[in-house]
Amino acid sequence: MRRGILLRLALVALLLALVLRPAWFAPIFAPFAPEGGPVIYDRASLLSLSLSHLGLVALASAAATLVAVTLAILVTRPAGAAFRPLSRTITNMGQTFPPVAVLALAVPALGFGAGPTLVALFLYGLLPIFENAVTALSNLPPATMEAARGIGLNRRQRLLQVELPLALPVILTGIRLSVVIALGTATIGSTVAARTLGEVIIAGLLTNNTAYVLHGGLIVGLFAVLIYDALVRLEAGLSRRMGLAKAA
Amino acid sequence: MSTRNAPAVSAPGLLFAVLGLAALLAPFMTLAANRIVAGEGVRAWSMAGPEATLPGLAAIAAGLVLGLPAAWPRLRLAGAALGLAGAVWLLVQGSAALLDGAGDYARVSPGAGFWCLLVILALLMADALSNLAPGPLARAGLLAAALLGLATVLGSGALADLSIFQEYASRKDAFRDAAWRHLWLAFGSLAVAAAVGFPLGILCHRRPALREALLPVLSFLQTIPSLAMFGIMIPLLGWVSDTVPGAQAIGIAGIGFAPAFLALVLYSLLPVGANTVAGLETAPPAALEAARGMGMTPRQRLFQVELPLGLPVILAGLRIVLVQNIGLAVIAALIGGGGFGTFVFQGLNQTATDLILLGALPTVALALVSAIAMDILVDLASPTPERHR
Amino acid sequence: MIEIDRITRLYDGKPAVDAVSMTVETATITAIVGTSGSGKTTLLRMINRLVEPSSGEVRINGEPTTGLEKHVLRRRIGYAIQGHGLFPHHTVARNIGAVPRLLGWPAEKIRARVDELLDLFSMPPAEFRDRFPAELSGGQQQRVGVARALASRPDLLLMDEPFGALDPIIRTRAQEDLRRIQRALGSTILIVTHDMEEAIQLGDRVAVMDAGRLVQHGTPAEIITRPATAFVAEMVGGVERPLRLLSLFPVSDLIQEGPAEGAAVPDRTSLRDALSTCLWTGRDALPVERDGQRIGRVTLDAIRSRAECHA
Incomplete structure (x- = not known):
């Protein structure tokens, strides 16, 4: 447990150093840079790229969560039941669309820049959240639902006070999947001129500068791993609390 | 809606009909003076004379109407097929008529209206199919029929005037190479991942300590964004190729196919390994106890009880890997790994939409077909027939 | 004849089964009864070596069970457990024929044996042979489980709470069936149960286990009329003893x-x-x-x- 915390702190420190004090790592990356070429990416500040990258992901994921959960609530009500099978097929088949292809296909429609990236992240992010939210909302413990009706909660109260809180851990799992995919897809977003950390890697690939590639790759990889880990812990904490609440 | 329990009109069908008719109002095709400039949209009925457009428009409208009755999913399926046929007919008629006298460099391509209709009709088809719930063999038949139809349309050359096919025509060899490379990357990495991940999964199933140690590491590997993973492979394999004798001779290099292939294998290990473990755990504990008690050896238990019962879950892992790798192989193009991604990124560089489509559409089609085919296999592998559920 | 000779099983130095000796005559039913944690299941599982004894030995018709490889030994001993443990992906016929197939019987012989057993358990072969376990009722699944354990005409049949998951009416019928079939086949059966009523109904002999020790081994009448310890008396139930x-x-x-x-x-x-x-x-x-x-x-x-x- 303690070793886990120390490891996490060390990784956070490494990430911060890679982003804020890239010059420290020049001696390490130097062997990978071409003869006489630059070692550290200097065309943009890594901090601003990181913030822009995370901002895109946060915006797209927040919008996707809002829309996906709303849609999931709609198809799990009696009135929306006719759209259930269709929505299942769409999420099933939609997730086979490669994220890069979604990104590339958004360009002809929306042009270059942050726009297509945001749309691709949003569209692709919808699916896992929607799928998990529908699963969670349709597999609530029947006894609890019966009790909620029994004590006289109306539909709205049942949804807000019982169904959504109980479904939350599973919905969070969907959000985590979607955030991880978004982090990766945003990296590729720099090929359509979105400002993300992918820019560093792509610049390295284009100029045969492995130092850039490694530096950018490490930052993106660390962000993904740490965010994933944080969300896993959040979910675990929530389910534990939920388990206790149920037992009490 | 006639009665509360059985509405006569399917709600999704109604939605599709409204959206489909609205999509017909959008430009069906675009005509551009050359490959790079933005085209001008043309509506379906103004592309050509009524004798050419009316049959197509009628087929689409009829298809959308056939999609309405909730009680007849077969009819709705047929409606979707009819509508698709109508859309293709309009594409064929429209491209010929629009190009007539438009100049040597003129390009026609499907417009927003066509793409929207395509999506709406595909959704209608999917909705009808999910109501029909065909068994695995019927689905295989439908998939084969759909592929045959697609191959006939593409092979007939009727669509050769469309700009995406002109892009294709000028890159036939490159396209074939990219296709091969893409298939190699996706299926080759699947095969290697299965060969490694499968025994690894069995080992993890036998030794819980190994599972505790290995699966979290694999799931962290899985979270690393693909571009970063591909990037990190470059110095790694570059070092291997420089230091290990003979590595270069078998094609291992810092950039190109090898790092892409290795990255895909690494991504695949978690789904293959974790699903193998999960699959082997589906056998009911009482059945395993009985198997041990009746004198099955560990090998017999694995092959006669655990594997047959876990096969659908294990195959579902392979489905995840296959679909995922078909998509990720696009990114391989960025590190010189080839595949359809070559066209996607070239197209993005040149802002040539048709080139982007030439890379993206086959990738999407390949992923969809693989997913449907693997779903069929998963169903066929179900150890007990459907009637028991 | 099964001889259990000072058999002991230690877990973390503590005995789960403590120097139990007992002889089981051929063609009888012996019911091992005890509360949970009494060691009765461990005792049973040591006979087909699903659990290895820490010391002592078991002899079947004079031969020590350690003389055979484990899986070979188990193929000679029938084993039926609570919740039947049928293979969900095999038909009834394949489930029943599992051990004969492991033993390499010819297909014709297996088929004949399966039909014979289905008849014996009042399940018409034509109707049940090709069904899957999920298509049977709980009582039918349990009968198939016992039929599977009997398929290779084992020297000995071990049953661990075989009727535990059945409701009371079906349970009584299953017990009667087992009695009838045991008499017809002359099988030797060791059955573990926590239910003294079941032990008295089924057993020619009853063995009462408490905290790893065999506290009494005798006929049902002996157990009822002369309980060896206060624990046995409590198991038999003071008020109901005459009944x-x-x-x-x-x-x-x-x-x-x-x-x-x-x-x-x-x-x-x-x-x-x-x-x-x-x-x-x-x-x-x-x-x-x-x-x-x-x-x-x-x-x-x-x-x-x-x-x-x-x-």
Whole structure:
């Protein structure tokens, strides 16, 4: 447990150093840079790229969560039941669309820049959240639902006070999947001129500068791993609390 | 809606009909003076004379109407097929008529209206199919029929005037190479991942300590964004190729196919390994106890009880890997790994939409077909027939 | 004959089964009864070496079980467990034929044996052979589980709470079936149960386990009339002991000459049921018949004195 915390702190420190004090790592990356070429990416500040990258992901994921959960609530009500099978097929088949292809296909429609990236992240992010939210909302413990009706909660109260809180851990799992995919897809977003950390890697690939590639790759990889880990812990904490609440 | 329990009109069908008719109002095709400039949209009925457009428009409208009755999913399926046929007919008629006298460099391509209709009709088809719930063999038949139809349309050359096919025509060899490379990357990495991940999964199933140690590491590997993973492979394999004798001779290099292939294998290990473990755990504990008690050896238990019962879950892992790798192989193009991604990124560089489509559409089609085919296999592998559920 | 010879199993230095010795005669049912944690299941599992004894040995017809490879030994011993443990992906026929197939019997012989067993368990082969376990009722699944354990005509059948998951009515029928089949085949059966009622009904002999030790091993009547320890007495149940005892004997044991009014009972009826009939219908004596012929009567006084004399 303690070793886990120390490891996490060390990784956070490494990430911060890679982003804020890239010059420290020049001696390490130097062997990978071409003869006489630059070692550290200097065309943009890594901090601003990181913030822009995370901002895109946060915006797209927040919008996707809002829309996906709303849609999931709609198809799990009696009135929306006719759209259930269709929505299942769409999420099933939609997730086979490669994220890069979604990104590339958004360009002809929306042009270059942050726009297509945001749309691709949003569209692709919808699916896992929607799928998990529908699963969670349709597999609530029947006894609890019966009790909620029994004590006289109306539909709205049942949804807000019982169904959504109980479904939350599973919905969070969907959000985590979607955030991880978004982090990766945003990296590729720099090929359509979105400002993300992918820019560093792509610049390295284009100029045969492995130092850039490694530096950018490490930052993106660390962000993904740490965010994933944080969300896993959040979910675990929530389910534990939920388990206790149920037992009490 | 006639009665509360059985509405006569399917709600999704109604939605599709409204959206489909609205999509017909959008430009069906675009005509551009050359490959790079933005085209001008043309509506379906103004592309050509009524004798050419009316049959197509009628087929689409009829298809959308056939999609309405909730009680007849077969009819709705047929409606979707009819509508698709109508859309293709309009594409064929429209491209010929629009190009007539438009100049040597003129390009026609499907417009927003066509793409929207395509999506709406595909959704209608999917909705009808999910109501029909065909068994695995019927689905295989439908998939084969759909592929045959697609191959006939593409092979007939009727669509050769469309700009995406002109892009294709000028890159036939490159396209074939990219296709091969893409298939190699996706299926080759699947095969290697299965060969490694499968025994690894069995080992993890036998030794819980190994599972505790290995699966979290694999799931962290899985979270690393693909571009970063591909990037990190470059110095790694570059070092291997420089230091290990003979590595270069078998094609291992810092950039190109090898790092892409290795990255895909690494991504695949978690789904293959974790699903193998999960699959082997589906056998009911009482059945395993009985198997041990009746004198099955560990090998017999694995092959006669655990594997047959876990096969659908294990195959579902392979489905995840296959679909995922078909998509990720696009990114391989960025590190010189080839595949359809070559066209996607070239197209993005040149802002040539048709080139982007030439890379993206086959990738999407390949992923969809693989997913449907693997779903069929998963169903066929179900150890007990459907009637028991 | 099965000889269990000072068999012990230690877990973390503590005995789960502590130097248990017991002999099981061929063609009898021995019921091992105890509370959970008494070591009864561990004892059973040491016989087919699903659990290895820490010390002591088990001999089947004089041969130590350690003389064979584990899986070979197990193929000679039938094993039926709670929740049946059928293979969900195999048909009924394949489930029943599992051990014969492991033993390499020819297909024709397996098929004949499967049909024979299905008939024995009153499940018409034509109807049930090709069904999957999920298509059977709980009672049918359990019968297939026992049929599978008997398929290779094992020297010995081990059963671990085989009827634990069944509801009371089906359970009684399953116990009767097992008795009937055991008599027909002459099988040797060791059955573990936590239910003293079941042990007394089924067992020719009852072995009571408590905290890893065998505290008493005897006929059901001995267990009821002379419980060796306070624990056994509690298991048998103080108040119900006379009734349990009466349930072991048929009315034919107490038959005598004399008049009796009302409907007759068959001579195989247990004394307990006869007592119940007397009290319910307000009679002091019941006519007894065998094959429809009146052969005498049984009186309330006789039943009472039979219960008293042992109490």
